[in-house]
Amino acid sequence: MSIPAITPNDLAELKSLAPGLDFTDAERQAVLLATGTWDINAAPGSGKTTVLAAKLLLHARKWPYDQRGICVLSHTTVARDEIQKRLAATPDGARLLAYPHFIGTIHSFVDRFLALPALRSSGITVDVIDDDVFAQKAIALAIKNTSVWGWAKNNVGVKPMIGGLVYRGPNLELDSENGTLPKESAKTYPVLANVKAELSTAGVFRFADMFAFAEYLLAKCPDVKDHLSRRFPMVYIDEMQDTSIEQEALLDKLFNASVLVQRFGDVNQRILSSGADPSQLSFPAAAALPISSSKRFGPTIASAVSTVRVGGAPVTGAAGDVHPPMLLMYTAARVADVVGHFAHCVLDRFDDTTLHKSSVKALCARKQGNAETQMPGRTLLDYWPAYLEQSKSGGRSERLWALLRQPSEPKLRTGSMYSRAIDVKRATLLVLRAVKSPHIDGVRDGSQLVRRLTDAGQDSTAVVQLFHTLALAKDLDGSDEGRARAVAIFYQYLHPLFPAKMTLAEFQALPVFYPPEKEPEQEVGQQRCRVTKDGRSVEVEIGTVASMKGETHLATLVLESLGYPSRRFDLQVALPVLAGLNARDPKMKESGLSQFRSLYVGMSRPTSFLCLAVNQARVSDDCVAALQQQGWAIEVLN
Numbered sequence: 001m002s003i004p005a006i007t008p009n010d011l012a013e014l015k016s017l018a019p020g021l022d023f024t025d026a027e028r029q030a031v032l033l034a035t036g037t038w039d040i041n042a043a044p045g046s047g048k049t050t051v052l053a054a055k056l057l058l059h060a061r062k063w064p065y066d067q068r069g070i071c072v073l074s075h076t077t078v079a080r081d082e083i084q085k086r087l088a089a090t091p092d093g094a095r096l097l098a099y100p101h102f103i104g105t106i107h108s109f110v111d112r113f114l115a116l117p118a119l120r121s122s123g124i125t126v127d128v129i130d131d132d133v134f135a136q137k138a139i140a141l142a143i144k145n146t147s148v149w150g151w152a153k154n155n156v157g158v159k160p161m162i163g164g165l166v167y168r169g170p171n172l173e174l175d176s177e178n179g180t181l182p183k184e185s186a187k188t189y190p191v192l193a194n195v196k197a198e199l200s201t202a203g204v205f206r207f208a209d210m211f212a213f214a215e216y217l218l219a220k221c222p223d224v225k226d227h228l229s230r231r232f233p234m235v236y237i238d239e240m241q242d243t244s245i246e247q248e249a250l251l252d253k254l255f256n257a258s259v260l261v262q263r264f265g266d267v268n269q270r271i272l273s274s275g276a277d278p279s280q281l282s283f284p285a286a287a288a289l290p291i292s293s294s295k296r297f298g299p300t301i302a303s304a305v306s307t308v309r310v311g312g313a314p315v316t317g318a319a320g321d322v323h324p325p326m327l328l329m330y331t332a333a334r335v336a337d338v339v340g341h342f343a344h345c346v347l348d349r350f351d352d353t354t355l356h357k358s359s360v361k362a363l364c365a366r367k368q369g370n371a372e373t374q375m376p377g378r379t380l381l382d383y384w385p386a387y388l389e390q391s392k393s394g395g396r397s398e399r400l401w402a403l404l405r406q407p408s409e410p411k412l413r414t415g416s417m418y419s420r421a422i423d424v425k426r427a428t429l430l431v432l433r434a435v436k437s438p439h440i441d442g443v444r445d446g447s448q449l450v451r452r453l454t455d456a457g458q459d460s461t462a463v464v465q466l467f468h469t470l471a472l473a474k475d476l477d478g479s480d481e482g483r484a485r486a487v488a489i490f491y492q493y494l495h496p497l498f499p500a501k502m503t504l505a506e507f508q509a510l511p512v513f514y515p516p517e518k519e520p521e522q523e524v525g526q527q528r529c530r531v532t533k534d535g536r537s538v539e540v541e542i543g544t545v546a547s548m549k550g551e552t553h554l555a556t557l558v559l560e561s562l563g564y565p566s567r568r569f570d571l572q573v574a575l576p577v578l579a580g581l582n583a584r585d586p587k588m589k590e591s592g593l594s595q596f597r598s599l600y601v602g603m604s605r606p607t608s609f610l611c612l613a614v615n616q617a618r619v620s621d622d623c624v625a626a627l628q629q630q631g632w633a634i635e636v637l638n
């Protein structure tokens with residue numbers, strides 16, 4: 001089946017189809033004109049999605065089939081929406097948004113064309129496909145069985161394993177995404193198999209189940225592959241670097257050799273699918289087409305970013321240099337001031353008009369971890385102790401005063417009683433843990449507290465009263481007086497649960513009650529730091545590298561972190577490479593390479609100002625001198 005080629009004449013039309021965008025360089029032209037199956041390995045800020053959307057626009061103008069379409073697959077709905085938005089801007093492009101074409105995530109493609117038909121043909125109606133919902137229901141069902149309940153009580157890994165129950169492969173074999181199943185001969189195995197079967201009948205699934213049902217259909221009906229290949233003679237895949245080995249294996253089974261597949265991605269930005277060995281992935285093919293120039297930043301940032309790449313050609317900067325990059329060295333005692341200091345540097349460099357138009361962010365590869373023997377600068381929590389992402393997996397705050405904070409705005413207080421209740425229960429659990437109460441062994445979640453105390457024959461009335469009191473109390477966290485009041489409240493209601501002989505003075509001195517490191521007014525939110533200087537303000541958003549993938553910032557602060565499992569500090573290893581003192585170890589293990597890829601993503605976000613923060617104890621004088629010679633600004637925070 002022939003697909004009309006895009007010609008140099010078509011490219012000329014891009015001037016009017018995509019005004020303001022520049023596709024005149026040889027690399028972008030080669031990608032736009034490429035027919036056949038190709039990989040496109042494109043640098044950060046090169047506008048991968050822009051080139052892909054331009055190519056689709058040109059296809060749309062001459063697409064000859066009304067029963068056969070173009071299939072565009074992405075990983076995230078953000079990328080899908082971006083492509084759809086660009087196509088919707090022209091009448092030709094808008095035609096690609098409907099039958100016979102498909103633009104969507106790999107998951108939605110698998111659901112629509114394979115998994116849901118397979119389930120329907122087995123008489124199963126889907127109620128919900130959601131990992132969290134599944135996990136909750138699976139655990140609740142499984143622990144009704146006394147053997148499982150007892151097992152889960154003694155082993156913290158059991159519940160996540162049950163929550164992760166999933167089907168794998170064409171034979172729908174039972175497995176778990178979060179742990180190892182018991183042996184089939186174990187008495188708990190049939191219980192888990194029944195839980196999975198029961199939830200399947202009720203239509204409750206995990207996302208990954210859909211891949212297994214897709215494989216099931218492909219094995220049962222081999223002609224599905226030919227059918228899909230006829231329907232979609234041209235396939236584009238965006239964000240290819242984030243494809244897992246399982247997804248890649250499935251994609252291979254979907255289309256036959258007649259289909260032209262073009263895959264866009266950046267091998268250096270592969271940071272989401274952890275655990276897999278990237279060398280097993282086929283992207284990018286040896287003969288990939290490059291787009292090596294970034295439209296985001298200038299040559300200086302480009303050269304810094306290039307030094308931490310793990311493969312491919314160096315990125316070049318097609319925009320202009322704005323400010324020299326900066327190395328900010330801090331002493332251990334000042335680690336919590338790094339973000340604020342960076343904010344001052346930003347205020348010194350940019351006017352208010354520029355600041356209003358764009359974002360300023362601080363990012364770190366690692367959110368939290370326990371490596372107490374190492375010097376600060378280990379995780380995001382060292383730099384910004386208030387940072388706690390309420391992650392989907394249900395991780396909750398470990399900081400007492402953040403949990404007890406009541407929004408000052410009455411509007412925000414109404415309707416949030418549920419989450420307030422969760423927070424005060426968690427706070428109570430933290431206090432009972434801090435006193436080493438003998439009654440809370442194995443309690444991991446504040447909401448289990450009352451039940452577990454009752455089961456243990458304790459009177460939990462006072463604990464319930466404490467929850468009520470804390471939920472309604474105001475201003476407990478913001479001042480010494482408020483915090484003293486909170487400590488007194490805890491003591492009043494909880495002291496019967498304390499170990500014998502604990503005095504009030506000992507209780508008051510517990511580290512759990514230490515005041516927060518930052519004054520609350522400096523914390524705009526858990527993930528924002530606002531700094532005011534000479535009447536001007538800037539807000540720095542704080543997050544992990546993974547949460548800021550794909551973004552463009554005005555200024556970016558990259559915070560050093562300790563890798564796991566490498567147990568090495570990312571910038572400590574990377575700075576001598578950046579400074580040109582030594583090359584990256586060619587035998588570096590995957591754990592180290594993944595840290596370099598995170599740095600690559602983080603350092604390639606800013607248009608105008610890149611700052612790297614590192615503990616002064618981990619940088620050599622030679623390194624500082626070499627960076628200075630390259631034009632880097634150096635600051636010390638001590």
Ligand SMILES: Nc1ncnc2c1ncn2[C@@H]1O[C@H](COP(=O)(O)OP(=O)(O)OP(=O)(O)O)[C@@H](O)[C@H]1O
Pocket residue numbers: 020021022023042043044045046047048049050051266269295296549550551552604
């Ligand atoms: N062809 C182009 N001409 C002019 N500007 C462009 C072009 N392509 C992209 N840009 C601009 O360059 C910047 C970076 O683009 P974009 O974020 O799409 O790149 P990306 O390849 O997705 O980056 P990353 O992989 O780092 O997330 C944006 O400000 C975008 O508007």
